Amino acid sequence: MGINAPIGVFDSGVGGLTVAREIMRQIPDERMVYFGDTARLPYGTKSKETVIRYSKQIIRFLKTKQVKAIVVACNTATAQALEEIKNGLDIPVIGVIDAAARVASEVSRNGRIGVIGTTGTIESGMYEKALKEYNPQVQVYGKACPLLVSLVEEGWLHDSVTEEVVGRYMKDLEYKSIDTLILGCTHYPLLRSIFRKVAGEGVTLVNPAYETAMELSSLLDSERLRCGQDVEQAGRKYEFYVSDAAEKFCDFANSILPYDIEKVQQLNVECYEAD
Amino acid sequence: MGINAPIGVFDSGVGGLTVAREIMRQIPDERMVYFGDTARLPYGTKSKETVIRYSKQIIRFLKTKQVKAIVVACNTATAQALEEIKNGLDIPVIGVIDAAARVASEVSRNGRIGVIGTTGTIESGMYEKALKEYNPQVQVYGKACPLLVSLVEEGWLHDSVTEEVVGRYMKDLEYKSIDTLILGCTHYPLLRSIFRKVAGEGVTLVNPAYETAMELSSLLDSERLRCGQDVEQAGRKYEFYVSDAAEKFCDFANSILPYDIEKVQQLNVECYEAD
Numbered sequence: 204m205g206i207n208a209p210i211g212v213f214d215s216g217v218g219g220l221t222v223a224r225e226i227m228r229q230i231p232d233e234r235m236v237y238f239g240d241t242a243r244l245p246y247g248t249k250s251k252e253t254v255i256r257y258s259k260q261i262i263r264f265l266k267t268k269q270v271k272a273i274v275v276a277c278n279t280a281t282a283q284a285l286e287e288i289k290n291g292l293d294i295p296v297i298g299v300i301d302a303a304a305r306v307a308s309e310v311s312r313n314g315r316i317g318v319i320g321t322t323g324t325i326e327s328g329m330y331e332k333a334l335k336e337y338n339p340q341v342q343v344y345g346k347a348c349p350l351l352v353s354l355v356e357e358g359w360l361h362d363s364v365t366e367e368v369v370g371r372y373m374k375d376l377e378y379k380s381i382d383t384l385i386l387g388c389t390h391y392p393l394l395r396s397i398f399r400k401v402a403g404e405g406v407t408l409v410n411p412a413y414e415t416a417m418e419l420s421s422l423l424d425s426e427r428l429r430c431g432q433d434v435e436q437a438g439r440k441y442e443f444y445v446s447d448a449a450e451k452f453c454d455f456a457n458s459i460l461p462y463d464i465e466k467v468q469q470l471n472v473e474c475y476e477a478d
Numbered sequence: 479m480g481i482n483a484p485i486g487v488f489d490s491g492v493g494g495l496t497v498a499r500e501i502m503r504q505i506p507d508e509r510m511v512y513f514g515d516t517a518r519l520p521y522g523t524k525s526k527e528t529v530i531r532y533s534k535q536i537i538r539f540l541k542t543k544q545v546k547a548i549v550v551a552c553n554t555a556t557a558q559a560l561e562e563i564k565n566g567l568d569i570p571v572i573g574v575i576d577a578a579a580r581v582a583s584e585v586s587r588n589g590r591i592g593v594i595g596t597t598g599t600i601e602s603g604m605y606e607k608a609l610k611e612y613n614p615q616v617q618v619y620g621k622a623c624p625l626l627v628s629l630v631e632e633g634w635l636h637d638s639v640t641e642e643v644v645g646r647y648m649k650d651l652e653y654k655s656i657d658t659l660i661l662g663c664t665h666y667p668l669l670r671s672i673f674r675k676v677a678g679e680g681v682t683l684v685n686p687a688y689e690t691a692m693e694l695s696s697l698l699d700s701e702r703l704r705c706g707q708d709v710e711q712a713g714r715k716y717e718f719y720v721s722d723a724a725e726k727f728c729d730f731a732n733s734i735l736p737y738d739i740e741k742v743q744q745l746n747v748e749c750y751e752a753d
Contacts, residue, residue, distance in 0.1 A: 248519075253722045350629065353624065353627075354625065364639060364642055364646070367639055368639055448523065
């Protein structure tokens with residue numbers, strides 16, 4: 204393993220592709236191995252204990268690919284499992300919460316910040332904890348939005364039903380006079396235009412996928428892990444693995460990534476259990 | 479194992495409780511062990527291969543509870559895995575598709591039958607296959623409705639958004655002049671009033687949960703497996719197991735079952751892998 208090793212990125216399914224997309228855009232020279240746990244998605248409704256077990260299995264798989272750093276590209280897994288994952292790992296690991304919390308705490312003028320995400324992410328309180336570490340004065344208002352992942356996966360990205368559901372969920376936050384909203388689930392950046400419309404111009408949207416790719420870039424510099432190779436063909440540079448339904452993953456990936464994936468490999472991640 | 483042994487019932491999560499509820503109503507003397515695979519739900523978007531593997535693990539667990547018969551209380555698992563499950567099992571197994579298909583083929587006057595369910599159930603074509611076995615002349619129109627499970631689990635059972643989504647999905651079927659509609663996902667009976675309203679009085683709704691409990695009752699008679707004990711206290715008669723989030727399961731169960739569950743036990747079903 205060295206500076207030309209790939210970055211490992213994982214998520215419960217397709218959502219983390221919004222993070223992968225930002226990494227491709229911001230640090231295009233890096234290689235990447237992506238794993239989507241499509242056989243066991245979604246993580247958002249599952250317990251902390253289960254999300255930790257699943258995440259550790261995936262990390263064991265990524266280690267077999269000799270990755271030089273790992274991005275937990277899933278808000279739920281970051282909220283529930285990041286601390287446990289870090290223990291005993293000899294490579295850097297970052298989640299999607301910290302950079303977004305730092306930026307949100309910086310851009311908010313009135314200190315009233317909304318966070319939306321899955322039930323697991325919101326109930327964990329991890330965004331609030333991270334935000335208060337950057338600024339103990341902020342008021343944080345969390346709202347679980349369980350239907351939005353299904354709406355994105357149904358492809359209803361610009362739909363009146365989705366707008367109605369977003370409006371329903373946002374009603375609770377409107378009364379709180381937030382001026383900053385963290386899109387705390389990797390699917391939500393795909394609904395950005397609806398959030399922009401419902402939340403109004405006065406609210407700054409923070410996209411953790413974008414901020415995490417920025418943080419990864421800084422980390423590679425500070426740890427002297429930046430890739431030294433020439434840029435390869437995109438098809439050979441990125442590898443995609445899933446635990447189920449490779450074809451469906453491929454279709455979704457090709458609808459949001461800047462190039463077409465040709466190959467997605469399926470594997471049984473349950474085999475990567477601890478010894 | 480004998481006539482006083484429990485019936486094993488399993489589902490990917492809470493949906494199968496609509497089947498369990500019908501069994502409790504129709505054959506109240508029987509004991510039951512219910513397993514909900516909440517750590518890996520939903521099954522509806524997963525591949526056949528994965529659904530078979532998960533179902534077989536659950537069957538191995540149910541066998542440890544000495545069940546005398548098994549009900550696959552999940553349309554996706556019935557569609558994808560019932561045939562494979564039956565192989566090598568020495569106790570009767572029924573799914574939720576066959577009885578519903580028989581009844582639908584009998585009640586339809588114009589032979590035009592709609593089936594709604596998860597993507598996995600609809601793509602499997604198993605309802606169409608079963609319907610045509612009972613009456614080769616029927617025309618079957620399937621429609622996958624992926625959002626409805628999320629809406630039920632969010633608790634939006636009598637909601638304008640749910641009505642709009644149901645209306646959207648039903649539009650395709652309206653043009654087909656169906657006179658019978660199979661609610662081919664165990665969550666859907668909980669949306670019965672919305673389906674009744676959207677589909678109109680001219681369409682007969684077939685509820686596989688109800689028909690399956692009827693079929694189970696006949697099966698216990700024909701196999702001489704009917705329970706011979708006196709009725710016990712409900713709390714001791716039914717056992718509930720899940721692979722994750724026992725408390726949330728308990729809340730949902732108590733909202734739809736005729737009595738309150740006190741205890742739901744959590745276990746790691748991945749351990750029940752084949753030797």
